[in-house]
Amino acid sequence: MLSKVKSFGLSGLEGFMVTVEVDVSASLPACEIVGLPDAAVRESKERVRSAIKNSGFDYPVGRITVNLAPADMKKEGSVYDLPIALGIISATGQLKGPMPDYIYLGELALDGSIRGIHGLLPMVISASAQGYDTFVVPSANAPETSYISSVTAYGAASLKEAVDIINSGGRAVPWEKKQWSPKRISYHNDFEEIKGQYGAKRAAEIAAAGGHNMLLVGTPGSGKTMLAKSMPSILPELTFNEALEITKIQSITGIMEAGEGIASERPFRSPHHSASTAALVGGGQKAMPGEISLAHYGVLFLDEFPEFNKDVLESLRQPLEDGVVTITRASAKATYPADFMLIAAMNPCPCGYYGSRVQECRCKPYEIAKYRNRISGPLLDRLDMHVEMAEVGYSDITSNKPGESSAAIRERVDEARRIQRERYKKDGIICNAQLSARLVKKYCVPDENGQRLMRQAYERLNLSARAYNRIMKVARTIADLSGGGDITYEHIAEAIQYRTVDKKYWGE
Numbered sequence: 001m002l003s004k005v006k007s008f009g010l011s012g013l014e015g016f017m018v019t020v021e022v023d024v025s026a027s028l029p030a031c032e033i034v035g036l037p038d039a040a041v042r043e044s045k046e047r048v049r050s051a052i053k054n055s056g057f058d059y060p061v062g063r064i065t066v067n068l069a070p071a072d073m074k075k076e077g078s079v080y081d082l083p084i085a086l087g088i089i090s091a092t093g094q095l096k097g098p099m100p101d102y103i104y105l106g107e108l109a110l111d112g113s114i115r116g117i118h119g120l121l122p123m124v125i126s127a128s129a130q131g132y133d134t135f136v137v138p139s140a141n142a143p144e145t146s147y148i149s150s151v152t153a154y155g156a157a158s159l160k161e162a163v164d165i166i167n168s169g170g171r172a173v174p175w176e177k178k179q180w181s182p183k184r185i186s187y188h189n190d191f192e193e194i195k196g197q198y199g200a201k202r203a204a205e206i207a208a209a210g211g212h213n214m215l216l217v218g219t220p221g222s223g224k225t226m227l228a229k230s231m232p233s234i235l236p237e238l239t240f241n242e243a244l245e246i247t248k249i250q251s252i253t254g255i256m257e258a259g260e261g262i263a264s265e266r267p268f269r270s271p272h273h274s275a276s277t278a279a280l281v282g283g284g285q286k287a288m289p290g291e292i293s294l295a296h297y298g299v300l301f302l303d304e305f306p307e308f309n310k311d312v313l314e315s316l317r318q319p320l321e322d323g324v325v326t327i328t329r330a331s332a333k334a335t336y337p338a339d340f341m342l343i344a345a346m347n348p349c350p351c352g353y354y355g356s357r358v359q360e361c362r363c364k365p366y367e368i369a370k371y372r373n374r375i376s377g378p379l380l381d382r383l384d385m386h387v388e389m390a391e392v393g394y395s396d397i398t399s400n401k402p403g404e405s406s407a408a409i410r411e412r413v414d415e416a417r418r419i420q421r422e423r424y425k426k427d428g429i430i431c432n433a434q435l436s437a438r439l440v441k442k443y444c445v446p447d448e449n450g451q452r453l454m455r456q457a458y459e460r461l462n463l464s465a466r467a468y469n470r471i472m473k474v475a476r477t478i479a480d481l482s483g484g485g486d487i488t489y490e491h492i493a494e495a496i497q498y499r500t501v502d503k504k505y506w507g508e
Helices: 044-054 081-091 120-129 159-167 198-210 224-234 240-253 277-281 310-314 317-322 365-372 377-381 394-398 406-423 437-443 448-460 465-481 489-497 501-506
Strands: 002-011 014-025 030-034 063-069 134-138 152-156 214-218 299-302 324-328 333-337 341-346 385-389
Touching: 002 081, 002 120, 014 081, 014 120, 030 044, 044 081, 063 081, 081 159, 120 134, 120 240, 134 159, 152 159, 198 214, 198 224, 198 341, 198 385, 198 406, 198 465, 214 224, 214 501, 224 299, 224 341, 224 406, 240 333, 277 310, 317 324, 377 465, 377 501, 385 501, 406 465, 437 465, 448 465, 448 489, 465 489
Parallel strands: 030 063, 134 152, 214 341, 214 385, 299 341
Antiparallel strands: 002 014, 014 063, 324 333
């Protein structure tokens, strides 16, 4: 007998329909899986056989042929265990009625229990877009479907439960729906704990308000890492669409918190400087997302910036410009979102004390030049703000006066982001950092004095066209923090100072 069960596969963040065709015939006992399966799919026949027997169903004695259509798309992972098992049970007449037109996803254990899988959320969203609205999924993954109003999901903890759902004729109780709302997060790092560094904290507020990338240059112990780790506490609250995008990526990589169902906070990723290009940008045999995609709508913090391999750093240039990354391998191709805020931190020299007030630098000039030149000009150009951080004074460290809290700063950031969302609602962007060159001309027009100052800075600092656009974007954010009015001389002046540190350390 022949049965057909619908399932879904995943290519990058996009799902594709997979029809699991199962034919059981009277012949010598054998089980063959065709349709470009990988090793995990080929091994599923052993898991399926044990799961069927241990769940109290009959495993047929004969030839079983499983075809995963379309046959020209590679099938990966253990997601097809459940549909294959249900196809065998259906083909041998062990169901009470016909197989419902649902989508079935799940990995089977030998005892018949259903384990969670990676990538369920993007598969459900893709299937819903193609007109499928009912799913049988592992109970461990069911919370991921809670916030998608257009689908009905049944959570099954075992193969027997999945069969009971099918036999119920639609009378089974689906997984409970939830209304999404921003969750208040308690952060470990708060800006009120950062002593001194008032200029750097002001720069961090501007970066958060506009989504700008930022380079921190300072001596050891000046607070670069602490400032970067405090950034999530002043970023604006997640919107539902942002939370959904973050969750899709986390679902693929399997880093979702159990039971949460959807991301509740912006990601903060801090890879070690020994990370490879594939780890940072994405790759591997299956073209999996890297750190830049895991930091989507959040912060990617690269400490000890020049210590990263130069090829790794140069691979950031295109994602920083486009907000997406396309990974191409011999057996896979995938496009992932990578709209992240890059916070990079570095010492001014190998020993760290170049320009220090408290300790003399021990580095030779050629060592300093070699160290700094690991950061290329094109990459520096893509960092909107360059901020210098000096040692914290004794009076600041010993002061009992509390600094401004992250909550107070976040209120201003939220208001600036609200102004930006309203301004760009017809342009398909949400913050100033995403402005294209065309939109910069439209929205970043300074007053007469501001234009005069910008012309002087452009000529004296030998700025590139990209640096000019970055300064105008930062000036637009500073104006938004002041209420969203026109860009004035003062806004341009403050924005320009964030592009002068590179001239000091990298020269003309």
